[in-house]
Amino acid sequence: MSTPAIIKTKDLDKYFHDPVEFQALKNINIQIDQGEFVSIVGSSGSGKSTLLYVLSTLDTDYTGHIYFDGDDLSLKSKNELAEIRNQKIGFVFQFHYLLPEFTVLENICLPAAKLAKYKEEEYIERAYQKLDLLGLRDQALKKANKLSGGQQQRVAIARALINDPKIIFCDEPTGNLDSKNSQNVFEIFKELKEKFNQSIVVVTHDNEFAMKTDRIITLRDGEVI
Amino acid sequence: MKKNPLLKIALTHLFSKKRQTIVAMLGVTFGIAIFIFQAGLMSGFQAFFIEETVNTTANIRIFNEAAKNRPSILDKINTQKDHWNIVQNQKPKDEQTKIKNGYQIISILENDPRVAGVSPFLGSQAIFKVGIAQIAGRVSGVDIVKENILFNVSKNMRQGDITKLETIPNGIILGDGLADLLGAKINDNISVVSPLGVNLDMKIVGINHSGLTDVDKSRAYINIRNAQKLLQVDGSYITDINIKLKDFSLSEELAKFYNSKFGFRSVDWKEANASVFSVFKIQNMVTYLIIVSILVVSGFGIFNILMMIIYEKMPDIAILKAIGYKDRDIKIIFLTESLIIGTFGGLLGLLVGFLMQKIVGNIRMDIKGFVSMEYLHFNSTPGFYLFAFVFGLITTAVAGYMPARKAAKVDAIDIIRSK
Numbered sequence: 001m002s003t004p005a006i007i008k009t010k011d012l013d014k015y016f017h018d019p020v021e022f023q024a025l026k027n028i029n030i031q032i033d034q035g036e037f038v039s040i041v042g043s044s045g046s047g048k049s050t051l052l053y054v055l056s057t058l059d060t061d062y063t064g065h066i067y068f069d070g071d072d073l074s075l076k077s078k079n080e081l082a083e084i085r086n087q088k089i090g091f092v093f094q095f096h097y098l099l100p101e102f103t104v105l106e107n108i109c110l111p112a113a114k115l116a117k118y119k120e121e122e123y124i125e126r127a128y129q130k131l132d133l134l135g136l137r138d139q140a141l142k143k144a145n146k147l148s149g150g151q152q153q154r155v156a157i158a159r160a161l162i163n164d165p166k167i168i169f170c171d172e173p174t175g176n177l178d179s180k181n182s183q184n185v186f187e188i189f190k191e192l193k194e195k196f197n198q199s200i201v202v203v204t205h206d207n208e209f210a211m212k213t214d215r216i217i218t219l220r221d222g223e224v225i
Numbered sequence: 226m227k228k229n230p231l232l233k234i235a236l237t238h239l240f241s242k243k244r245q246t247i248v249a250m251l252g253v254t255f256g257i258a259i260f261i262f263q264a265g266l267m268s269g270f271q272a273f274f275i276e277e278t279v280n281t282t283a284n285i286r287i288f289n290e291a292a293k294n295r296p297s298i299l300d301k302i303n304t305q306k307d308h309w310n311i312v313q314n315q316k317p318k319d320e321q322t323k324i325k326n327g328y329q330i331i332s333i334l335e336n337d338p339r340v341a342g343v344s345p346f347l348g349s350q351a352i353f354k355v356g357i358a359q360i361a362g363r364v365s366g367v368d369i370v371k372e373n374i375l376f377n378v379s380k381n382m383r384q385g386d387i388t389k390l391e392t393i394p395n396g397i398i399l400g401d402g403l404a405d406l407l408g409a410k411i412n413d414n415i416s417v418v419s420p421l422g423v424n425l426d427m428k429i430v431g432i433n434h435s436g437l438t439d440v441d442k443s444r445a446y447i448n449i450r451n452a453q454k455l456l457q458v459d460g461s462y463i464t465d466i467n468i469k470l471k472d473f474s475l476s477e478e479l480a481k482f483y484n485s486k487f488g489f490r491s492v493d494w495k496e497a498n499a500s501v502f503s504v505f506k507i508q509n510m511v512t513y514l515i516i517v518s519i520l521v522v523s524g525f526g527i528f529n530i531l532m533m534i535i536y537e538k539m540p541d542i543a544i545l546k547a548i549g550y551k552d553r554d555i556k557i558i559f560l561t562e563s564l565i566i567g568t569f570g571g572l573l574g575l576l577v578g579f580l581m582q583k584i585v586g587n588i589r590m591d592i593k594g595f596v597s598m599e600y601l602h603f604n605s606t607p608g609f610y611l612f613a614f615v616f617g618l619i620t621t622a623v624a625g626y627m628p629a630r631k632a633a634k635v636d637a638i639d640i641i642r643s644k
Contacts (some may be wrong), residue, residue: 053638058547086549093641096278097544100235106230111548113230169643186480 005067006167006199007032007055012064014054014222015045022089024050025062026222034166035197036187037189039210042219049171052203056089056115056169057081067165086114090160090198096152098159105130105140108159115163123162130158134188150181157188167199168192174206186212231554234541235561245530246394246566252523253570260516260613261605262585267512269604271505277436278501281376282494283344283467284476287483289324290490327463334448339470341477342374346465347452353399353445354416355407362403362443364417366452369398375469378433378446382412385431390448396430402442404432417447419455425644427451436598520617523570524624527563531572531628535559535635540631541596541642552633559632563625564618571617575610 012028013020024047032038036042042048053059055066057073060081066073071089073081085091098107105127112123131137134154139147144155153173160168174182186209192198202213210216218225239246297312324330327345334343347366352359369390373379379387383401390396397407397417409415409429417425427447435441447455453462468483470476476493484491495502535542542555582603592598 049642058638058641079553082546082549082551083548085547089549091544091547095540095641097540097547097641099234099237099541099544101241102233106233110230110545114549114554115509 004034004070005031006034006069007201008067009055010065010067010068012054012133014059014061014062015048016196019088021184024222025054028224030224032167032199032201034199035193037193037200037202037214038041038217039202039204039213039215040217040219041207041210044205046219047222048203048219052169052171052201056091057085065225073076073136086111087163088166090157090163090165090168090183092153092156092160092168092173094175096144096149096156098155100143100145102144103141104136104144104147104155107144107155108162111159112162117163121170127158127162130161133161133191134158150177150184153185154188155180157185160207161192164196165198167201170204170218173202174204174209182206182209231558232561234545235558236567238538238558239562239565241537242530242534248497249523249526249530249566250570250573253520253567253621254574255402255573256516256519256523256620257429257571257613257617258577258581259519260616261575261609262581263512263516264609264613265578265582265603265605266585266601267608268606269602271508272604273598273602274501278498279473279494281435281437281440282497284470284473285491285493286497287324287330287466287468287478287487287489287491288464289322289629291461322464323458323462324464324466324489327466328461331466332464334468334483337617339472339475340468342371342469344368344371344375344467344469345449345463346372346467347449347456347458347463348465348602349452350420351445351455352418353403353407354418355409355413358407360403360406360443362395362445364447364452364455366447366449366455368449369446372446372467375467381434381436382433383434385429387431387446389430390446393428393430394448395425395451396426396448397427398431398433398446399429400441400444401432401434402438403445404429406442417445417455421455421457422490423455423457425451425455481587496535520620524620527566527621527624528628530566531559531563531625532631534562535628535632539635539640542635543637546635546637547641555635558632559629560622560625563621563629567618567621567625570621571614574617575614578613579605579610 008026008031012025013023014025015023028051040048040051050059054062060078067111068084076084099110105124106129108130109123112118112126118126128137128140131140134157136151136154136158139151139155144152147150147155155171170189174185177185189200189202193200202209204210281582292598297315299312301311303310331343331345334340341493343367349364349366350361351364352361367559369378384520385398387398391397397415399407404410407415411429413429415427415429417427433441433446444573450460451465453460456462465526471477473494480491480493480496582605586601586603590601590602591597592601
C-alpha cells in the first residue's frame with residue numbers, strides 16, 4: 001500500500017524532570033500510515049502511553065519533530081493543536097470519560113458542537129449513524145451514567161468518531177472490558193479501518209488483541225525495538 | 226443537544242451542586258439587597274435633610290462678622306519693619322454687629338433679577354418665661370411676610386396664622402418643641418427677657434414645626450420691631466440679611482459677589498451647613514465600605530463553590546480538552562457559572578431590596594432626632610439599582626475568574642494518566 005504517512009516522528013525524545021531526571025522516550029523514529037491499525041506494546045513503564053500522548057498532541061513537552069498530516073506539530077500553538085484534535089483525532093481511553101449528567105447523544109455530539117462544521121440537525125443525524133454502527137441507537141437518550149461499562153466504552157468510541165477523524169488514539173481501550181466486549185471493540189476498529197480508511201493506534205498490554213493488528217510497535221525503556 | 230454545549234455544561238455543574246449554588250446566590254442577593262436598602266435610606270435621608278435645610282437656611286446670608294481679628298491701632302501707626310508690635314487682650318470695641326445701611330442693601334437686592342426674596346433679620350438670645358417655667362432660646366426678629374417668601378413658614382404652622390405677627394403688636398410664634406417645654410398653648414401670654422434685661426409680655430399667636438428638632442425646641446419668631454425693643458436699638462438695626470435666589474445652585478457664586486459688593490460677610494447654604502455635609506461624606510463612606518465587604522464575602526462563596534466543582538469535574542475538563550475544546554472554552558464555562566450566580570442572585574437582590582424599602586418605608590417611625598419625620602424616606606432612583614447590579618456582576622466575575630483560569634490550566638494528561 002502506498003498510502004501517505006499520517007504520523008511521522010523524527011528523533012523524538014522526551015524527558016520527565018520530576019521527581020528525578022528521566023528519559024521516557026529515546027530517539028523515536030516511526031511512521032504510521034493512513035488506514036493502518038497499529039498497536040503499541042511494552043511492559044509497564046516502557047513509555048508506551050507517553051508515546052501515545054506525545055503523538056496525539058496532548059503532551060507538548062518533547063524534543064525532536066512530529067509530522068502530523070504533513071504539519072510539524074512543534075510549530076503549532078496550543079489553540080491550533082486543540083483544533084487539530086477536534087477535527088482530525090479521536091480519543092478512546094481506558095476510562096470512558098463521558099459526562100455523567102449528559103445523555104449518550106449529547107456526549108457524542110460534544111466534539112461536533114465544538115467543530116461547528118455541520119448544522120445541529122446534521123450532526124445529530126451523524127451521531128445516530130455512529131450509534132447504529134456501534135449498535136447503541138436505542139440508548140441514545142439515556143443518561144451516560146445509566147449504561148453498562150461495555151456500552152459506555154462504545155459510546156466513547158462513537159464520540160471519537162463523530163468528526164470523522166483521520167486517526168484514532170486508544171489508550172488501553174479494552175482494559176476494563178471482558179473478553180467478549182474486547183472482541184467487540186476490536187471488530188469495530190477493524191471495520192473503521194476497512195470501511196473508512198481511518199488509522200488506529202492502540203496502546204495495550206493485551207497481547208491477543210495486539211497480535212490481530214496490522215503492525216506491532218514494541219517499546220522497552222523508551223526505545224522502539 | 227442544546228445549541229451551546231458550554232452553557233449546558235455550566236448549568237449542569239450548577240444543578241449538580243444545588244444547595245451550594247443557592248447559598249452562593251443568596252450571598253450576592255444579600256449584598257445587593259442591603260446595598261439597595263442602605264443606599265436608598267442614606268440618600269433618601271440626606272435628600273430629605275438637604276431639602277429641609279434649603280427650606281430653613283437662606284440660600285445666602287449676609288452678616289457683619291465683628292469678632293474677626295483686625296490689625297491693632299499700634300500696627301497702623303508703627304509700620305517700621307524692625308519693630309515688633311505686641312498688643313494683648315485686644316477686643317472689638319465701638320463697633321456694632323449691625324449691618325450698616327441694611328435697608329438700603331435690601332432694596333438693592335430686591336431689584337436684583339436673580340433674587341427671589343430678601344428678608345431682614347435681627348436675632349437674639351432670650352429667656353422665655355411662663356410662670357416659673359424658664360427656657361433659654363432664641364428669638365428671631367423678622368418681617369414675617371418676607372420671611373414667609375424665603376422659608377415658607379406658613380406651611381409649617383401647626384396652629385395659628387403668621388399674619389397675626391403683623392396684626393397683633395406683641396405676637397409671638399413658638400416652635401412646637403419650645404411650646405411643649407413651656408407648657409404653653411396658643412393665645413397664652415408669656416414673657417420674653419433679653420440679655421439686656423428688657424422684659425416683653427407677648428401673646429402666642431402660632432405654633433410652628435420646622436422639622437429640625439433642635440430649632441423647634443429653641444426658636445420663636447417675633448416682629449423685628451419687638452426684637453429691636455428687646456435689644457434697645459434703633460429701627461434700622463438689623464444683624465442679618467437672608468436671601469433666597471431664583472436658582473439656588475448660584476448660591477456659592479453670588480455669595481462671593483455680594484461679599485465684595487457690600488463688604489459684609491456672605492455665606493451660602495452649603496458653607497453654612499458644611500459640618501453636616503462632612504458627616505454625610507463619612508456616612509456614605511461607611512455605607513459603601515459595608516456593602517463592599519458583604520460583596521467580597523459573597524465573592525468568596527462563589528470562589529468556593531467553583532473550586533469544589535472544578536475538583537469534582539476534573540475528568541470532564543480533561544476530556545473536553547482532549548476532544549478539542551480550547552483553554553478559553555473551559556474558562557468561559559466557569560465564568561458563565563459565576564455570572565449565572567451573580568445575575569440571578571443580583572436580580573433577586575434588587576427585588577428583595579425594593580421590597581425591604583417598600584415595607585420599611587410604610588412603617589410609621591415618628592423619628593425625632595436630628596430631624597423629625599413620620600416615615601423613613603427612601604431614594605429609589607434607578608441609578609442605585611443599576612449600580613448595585615453592575616457592581617454585583619463585577620464582583621462575581623472577579624471571584625469567578627481565578628477558578629476559571631485554574632480550570633483552563635488543568636493538564637489533561639495528568640488527569641487521564643492518574644485514572
